[in-house]
Amino acid sequence: MRPNNNSTALGPVQNSNSKLVERFFAHEDGTPLANAFTGKRRVHPSLGMEPVPQEEREQVWHAITARPRRGKSVAYLNVPFCEHHCLFCGFYQNAWRPQEGTRYVQAVIEHLKRDKDCSYQTEDPIHAVYFGGGTPTALEADDLVRLIEGVRAYLPLAPDCEITVEGRVHGFTADKTKAVFDAGANRVSLGVQSFDTALRRSLGRKKSREELIAFLETLLAMDKGAIIVDLLYGLPGQTLSTWDNDLRTAFEIGLDGVDVYSLKLITGTPLVRGIENGKFVPIAAAEHGNFYARAVELLDGARWKAISTTHWRRTTRERNLYNLLVKGGAQCLAFGAGAGGSLHGYSYMTSSKVEAFEGQIERGEIPVAHLMRQAPHSDLYNGVKAETELGRLNLKWLSAELNNRAGLDADLVLGPLFEQWQRAGLVVLSDDWVDFTVAGCYWQATITQCLLEWLEQNINQELEVYELIG
Numbered sequence: 001m002r003p004n005n006n007s008t009a010l011g012p013v014q015n016s017n018s019k020l021v022e023r024f025f026a027h028e029d030g031t032p033l034a035n036a037f038t039g040k041r042r043v044h045p046s047l048g049m050e051p052v053p054q055e056e057r058e059q060v061w062h063a064i065t066a067r068p069r070r071g072k073s074v075a076y077l078n079v080p081f082c083e084h085h086c087l088f089c090g091f092y093q094n095a096w097r098p099q100e101g102t103r104y105v106q107a108v109i110e111h112l113k114r115d116k117d118c119s120y121q122t123e124d125p126i127h128a129v130y131f132g133g134g135t136p137t138a139l140e141a142d143d144l145v146r147l148i149e150g151v152r153a154y155l156p157l158a159p160d161c162e163i164t165v166e167g168r169v170h171g172f173t174a175d176k177t178k179a180v181f182d183a184g185a186n187r188v189s190l191g192v193q194s195f196d197t198a199l200r201r202s203l204g205r206k207k208s209r210e211e212l213i214a215f216l217e218t219l220l221a222m223d224k225g226a227i228i229v230d231l232l233y234g235l236p237g238q239t240l241s242t243w244d245n246d247l248r249t250a251f252e253i254g255l256d257g258v259d260v261y262s263l264k265l266i267t268g269t270p271l272v273r274g275i276e277n278g279k280f281v282p283i284a285a286a287e288h289g290n291f292y293a294r295a296v297e298l299l300d301g302a303r304w305k306a307i308s309t310t311h312w313r314r315t316t317r318e319r320n321l322y323n324l325l326v327k328g329g330a331q332c333l334a335f336g337a338g339a340g341g342s343l344h345g346y347s348y349m350t351s352s353k354v355e356a357f358e359g360q361i362e363r364g365e366i367p368v369a370h371l372m373r374q375a376p377h378s379d380l381y382n383g384v385k386a387e388t389e390l391g392r393l394n395l396k397w398l399s400a401e402l403n404n405r406a407g408l409d410a411d412l413v414l415g416p417l418f419e420q421w422q423r424a425g426l427v428v429l430s431d432d433w434v435d436f437t438v439a440g441c442y443w444q445a446t447i448t449q450c451l452l453e454w455l456e457q458n459i460n461q462e463l464e465v466y467e468l469i470g
């Protein structure tokens, strides 16, 4: 591809779709970080999916679980309890009741054990396991250890399997951390959000900056696994100065990695209600990009390595394997209540109600509440997502895929879009690559969703034409 600002690098614009593609165009006002698109979009996992009718669900489930699993695979275990509903969070599921933890863990272990001899579970290695939620670290140490041991007993883990326990600092003691590492976890990911005490308190977080740093230093001193923290920008009351301090604190502590996320205002969360009743003043969405750009500048300046558009690592201990494999469409075995998985071209979700899940496990029933057939070209879409997650796209690969699947000419289909995104300051085109700028990385999810919708539309249109002409 030729980097050329005046004509389509992929070829001349002769696309009959030229009007249709314009709805994916970005604004060209010279302020891509702030204004490239009207609002951020997320990458929709259900693009092109179709639900399996209720009456076919059991039969389809038996068919896909009777086949050996192949290719890169991960496992996700959901612990759907939280001690508090964090103000900004849209993932809150159930209030944590300590007396229920052991029973729930036993049900998840039974879930792991049930198909321990089935080839979809036992064949081929699992490369990454993620304990998410919710708050896995709310579980008692003994229960967390039993869960990790259950995973190691009943799943064929690769020798270098990444095993992540996600959680909060609150309720996660040094002893519990040590127990988790000793049981076999090798990565702990903590939702810190900010080190700033005042900001933390305004979010209802109890630990002060000093307490938080002391705790993280204790974990790092164990030297048993990767310690990663999530930092959030766009919080009410946050400034570029407090954000700088958050990032510099991460450097000083010597964490293995940081994940940097933009605050999303999710309807129904306590934060949005607080904004509506005047308790919080949100930071304008157009300013969020400045926080992202500052993070890139500081992290790059400190020589941390970007391993995705939102993850940076300081040490090689951090691989971020689970996230990268899932984005790339790895098969995912899901355990526990409210867990999402994918297998042989189907996506599924286990029963989200804890009691319903436990009852199904007890009765030996299949705890699958939703089963969806993935789009016919989901492997292509996953390939695109895996690339854009890294802030790039290989044009040779994508051109060949479009040609092989639907006889499409990438010059015509993609040229106008990528050229426009280049003019808008989101990407830089070269012969074989689309590389995202800092603004492009900030808008990565929006760009990805636009691109996937555009590909889906063109592929379906072309295949319909083939069908019509026989």
Ligand code: SF4
Binding pocket: 081, 082, 083, 084, 085, 086, 089, 090, 091, 092, 133, 134, 135, 168, 191
């Ligand atoms: S941020 Fe984590 S701990 Fe807080 S409500 Fe959401 S899932 Fe629960």
